[in-house]
Amino acid sequence: MKHFISTLDWSREELQAFLDHARALKAQPIQPLLKDKAVALVFFNPSLRTRTSFEIGTKQLGGHAVVLEPGKGAWPIEFEVGAKMDADPEEHVIEVARVLSRYCDIIAVRAFPKFEDWTEDRRDKVIRSFAQYATVPVINMETITHPCQELAHMLTLQEKLGQTDGKKFLLTWTYHPKPLNTAVANSALIIAAKFGMDVTLLCPTPEYELDRRYMDAARESCAQNGRSLTVSHDIAEAYAGADVVYAKSWGAIPYFGNWDAEREIRKNYAHFIVNSEKMALTNQALFSHCLPVRREVKVTGEVLDSAQSIAIDEAENRLHVQKAIMAGLLS
Amino acid sequence: MKHFISTLDWSREELQAFLDHARALKAQPIQPLLKDKAVALVFFNPSLRTRTSFEIGTKQLGGHAVVLEPGKGAWPIEFEVGAKMDADPEEHVIEVARVLSRYCDIIAVRAFPKFEDWTEDRRDKVIRSFAQYATVPVINMETITHPCQELAHMLTLQEKLGQTDGKKFLLTWTYHPKPLNTAVANSALIIAAKFGMDVTLLCPTPEYELDRRYMDAARESCAQNGRSLTVSHDIAEAYAGADVVYAKSWGAIPYFGNWDAEREIRKNYAHFIVNSEKMALTNQALFSHCLPVRREVKVTGEVLDSAQSIAIDEAENRLHVQKAIMAGLLS
Amino acid sequence: MKHFISTLDWSREELQAFLDHARALKAQPIQPLLKDKAVALVFFNPSLRTRTSFEIGTKQLGGHAVVLEPGKGAWPIEFEVGAKMDADPEEHVIEVARVLSRYCDIIAVRAFPKFEDWTEDRRDKVIRSFAQYATVPVINMETITHPCQELAHMLTLQEKLGQTDGKKFLLTWTYHPKPLNTAVANSALIIAAKFGMDVTLLCPTPEYELDRRYMDAARESCAQNGRSLTVSHDIAEAYAGADVVYAKSWGAIPYFGNWDAEREIRKNYAHFIVNSEKMALTNQALFSHCLPVRREVKVTGEVLDSAQSIAIDEAENRLHVQKAIMAGLLS
Numbered sequence: 001m002k003h004f005i006s007t008l009d010w011s012r013e014e015l016q017a018f019l020d021h022a023r024a025l026k027a028q029p030i031q032p033l034l035k036d037k038a039v040a041l042v043f044f045n046p047s048l049r050t051r052t053s054f055e056i057g058t059k060q061l062g063g064h065a066v067v068l069e070p071g072k073g074a075w076p077i078e079f080e081v082g083a084k085m086d087a088d089p090e091e092h093v094i095e096v097a098r099v100l101s102r103y104c105d106i107i108a109v110r111a112f113p114k115f116e117d118w119t120e121d122r123r124d125k126v127i128r129s130f131a132q133y134a135t136v137p138v139i140n141m142e143t144i145t146h147p148c149q150e151l152a153h154m155l156t157l158q159e160k161l162g163q164t165d166g167k168k169f170l171l172t173w174t175y176h177p178k179p180l181n182t183a184v185a186n187s188a189l190i191i192a193a194k195f196g197m198d199v200t201l202l203c204p205t206p207e208y209e210l211d212r213r214y215m216d217a218a219r220e221s222c223a224q225n226g227r228s229l230t231v232s233h234d235i236a237e238a239y240a241g242a243d244v245v246y247a248k249s250w251g252a253i254p255y256f257g258n259w260d261a262e263r264e265i266r267k268n269y270a271h272f273i274v275n276s277e278k279m280a281l282t283n284q285a286l287f288s289h290c291l292p293v294r295r296e297v298k299v300t301g302e303v304l305d306s307a308q309s310i311a312i313d314e315a316e317n318r319l320h321v322q323k324a325i326m327a328g329l330l331s
Numbered sequence: 332m333k334h335f336i337s338t339l340d341w342s343r344e345e346l347q348a349f350l351d352h353a354r355a356l357k358a359q360p361i362q363p364l365l366k367d368k369a370v371a372l373v374f375f376n377p378s379l380r381t382r383t384s385f386e387i388g389t390k391q392l393g394g395h396a397v398v399l400e401p402g403k404g405a406w407p408i409e410f411e412v413g414a415k416m417d418a419d420p421e422e423h424v425i426e427v428a429r430v431l432s433r434y435c436d437i438i439a440v441r442a443f444p445k446f447e448d449w450t451e452d453r454r455d456k457v458i459r460s461f462a463q464y465a466t467v468p469v470i471n472m473e474t475i476t477h478p479c480q481e482l483a484h485m486l487t488l489q490e491k492l493g494q495t496d497g498k499k500f501l502l503t504w505t506y507h508p509k510p511l512n513t514a515v516a517n518s519a520l521i522i523a524a525k526f527g528m529d530v531t532l533l534c535p536t537p538e539y540e541l542d543r544r545y546m547d548a549a550r551e552s553c554a555q556n557g558r559s560l561t562v563s564h565d566i567a568e569a570y571a572g573a574d575v576v577y578a579k580s581w582g583a584i585p586y587f588g589n590w591d592a593e594r595e596i597r598k599n600y601a602h603f604i605v606n607s608e609k610m611a612l613t614n615q616a617l618f619s620h621c622l623p624v625r626r627e628v629k630v631t632g633e634v635l636d637s638a639q640s641i642a643i644d645e646a647e648n649r650l651h652v653q654k655a656i657m658a659g660l661l662s
Numbered sequence: 663m664k665h666f667i668s669t670l671d672w673s674r675e676e677l678q679a680f681l682d683h684a685r686a687l688k689a690q691p692i693q694p695l696l697k698d699k700a701v702a703l704v705f706f707n708p709s710l711r712t713r714t715s716f717e718i719g720t721k722q723l724g725g726h727a728v729v730l731e732p733g734k735g736a737w738p739i740e741f742e743v744g745a746k747m748d749a750d751p752e753e754h755v756i757e758v759a760r761v762l763s764r765y766c767d768i769i770a771v772r773a774f775p776k777f778e779d780w781t782e783d784r785r786d787k788v789i790r791s792f793a794q795y796a797t798v799p800v801i802n803m804e805t806i807t808h809p810c811q812e813l814a815h816m817l818t819l820q821e822k823l824g825q826t827d828g829k830k831f832l833l834t835w836t837y838h839p840k841p842l843n844t845a846v847a848n849s850a851l852i853i854a855a856k857f858g859m860d861v862t863l864l865c866p867t868p869e870y871e872l873d874r875r876y877m878d879a880a881r882e883s884c885a886q887n888g889r890s891l892t893v894s895h896d897i898a899e900a901y902a903g904a905d906v907v908y909a910k911s912w913g914a915i916p917y918f919g920n921w922d923a924e925r926e927i928r929k930n931y932a933h934f935i936v937n938s939e940k941m942a943l944t945n946q947a948l949f950s951h952c953l954p955v956r957r958e959v960k961v962t963g964e965v966l967d968s969a970q971s972i973a974i975d976e977a978e979n980r981l982h983v984q985k986a987i988m989a990g991l992l993s
Contacts, residue, residue, distance in 0.1 A: 292422030623753030
């Protein structure tokens, strides 16, 4: 039994097998691969695409998904092992994971970081705890990485570009009024590197660099593939010749728990918005963003609605890759 | 592809075809008309009947419905085209509609007006935006009209009365402690007129008349059918000889955004409650209300529980007509 | 038609038939016993196990469950007959029960007491109202008793012990920071007595004794079976020789609506926690708790994770017994 928590745990070949299966499922969506199976979708945070695509995808494979929202419709949960549980949580993840494993064949979890202490957040405690105590496979629906989004992105790139090796991939930070999760940024970095692209991370200052765990992993993948990982704070330079522009906003790690200070820095960088002028510097790059996206803040409507934009295709591909992942984990 | 947003967009014959199909589905509820299809049920407001009947109806036709609640389990949504999205909403209806269209075969939307500015509310922006950007049919689950309720009401009247032509239909305003949506009232008016009834709108003062768009449409239908549309502020006169009494409360349009002032007027009209004395003035009229209904405020329990009350039958018929609408839109 | 609201309404033989069917369904989970049927799951309170197991169980039998949360996604509900409904609730249980009966084949309800006035709470008004107005069977998903939990517990005991007759059953109160529902305690008492065990209720003071309705019923069952019901405030004496230790916390009935005073008493009894020292006094007793459970407050992790703990098995058995109950009520 293997969990799907981070693509760092999976080889390029294994991930390509998921992508190939996803392409087959896209062509033929109704297949009884999860017949009479049950999937628990545990959401600690909101979701539109993830919930809809997992729920419908499970149904298309003959199974049934149950949506659980701890702290809303379901009981709040404790994650510290050995805790004396006299505060808010009514039950421990140990029981939750064990009981759901009796009812369900897969447990999928969305648990964003708390944004107060990155040292704590980077442990990825919620999903790691589920994985530790569950007796069925656990799937990451976004925690501090977003591996389902990675595969959806890669499937879309392969559909549009064929091979991705040697393509120039730009991950650009964008402004957003709130500090956001680094998950999709971490994920974009590692999947682009793993699939043989030259990767550039564009961000306003060194403080916006991503966690070393993902920077190092991407750098290592690039090295193995004979490619490079570049960090840039120069917009024109970074966009020049890019084949793919992936946009995302995130909070600067040194400011976790101190967001008022970060806001003062961040507000100077609204000009990182993706627009047609910047896209004109690229090699007719494809544009994407994982959604939800704020128009005219992270990207102009002009770019998002352009023929180069693959954001909607990528969102659709969430459905297909997730079906492949679920089927793969149970096969 | 055609949306089901307002019955003003559909002819009497087309609507009758939905009703005839609904009757057949009521007799034989399990049919694979939505086999392997997915329906998104997008709720911006609460629901009991609508959610339950759409979800079960979809299942009875072989499909699967996903319930989404933007701002609760799902991300808040922006509707202004071209907005610089630096406030609350995390994504634009453009993306929501496009992505859901990739996952689902139908998108159904409930979006009540905001009750602050009727000029704005009457644009029906939320569902019109979904319809504009979706690439699949959109169904109105109540916005500023409630067309599914219209068909459920009409199916019930046809079951009880046979032909509705020439019957006297009374839509009576009732008291309610809060100003409510005019949707069901607008809908009652236009469907009763379209199906050949003589229509009376009873309300306390001219300020409680409905929007001109619906008054005019009803007047025009009545004229075409050789019937009349009457506005009355006289309870006894309005009830006299009625064949159908449909009760609903709504807020007065001139007071949108100024509800404290409206409350001072409204509180004088608690006697508009439907009771046995008033029903005795009618031609043994059928009584209905769309539910939810406040007992002893809008109608006495005596009337609601009487043999003349068709409110529960009408609620059941929501299931059957909605199945017919979904099947029809995809056929 | 019969409801499943309290096991007091069912004979031991009838309940055993549910248990036997549950065992068969555990061996062969996929059976078309609810084919094309719909089940409404009405939750006035949070749930993890109940919701998941009912939803998946219904699906495994070929049916479909709809989750409704009045006051959240659905309208708030009035329960007083004859009330003038000018407060919060938008509709009466009369309409809710009648309408859901048109859409669904079973209505299951979770409605915890309000903890303000036990005289009122013990009427069990919410579920009794649903049962009164519904025209389909109603199932109790926990109100002031929790009969599904009872059967899950009993199935687990029969799996582990074979016959339960003559076994010594200890129901022990435990500390919890908040006053909790007595439902599971009431239920443990009556089911253990009904199935022929010698029952001991251990609690800190006489004020923590359970409602006379359940104490008397248990005493009567014990008498019929030639067993005894004992109330004890002596931990060592109560644990001595026990075959089953069932732990639960609850608020003292005389303090309903006066919880600040109760807290002052309760806080002196944290030592009622189930731990290995106490378990050592038993006849190698099985340990259980209905979940959710607070570790290190109600029970130590050591006991909960031990081979004697059957809490997870009992939670799994919720799935199987509920399927048997649903199938039984419709057969």
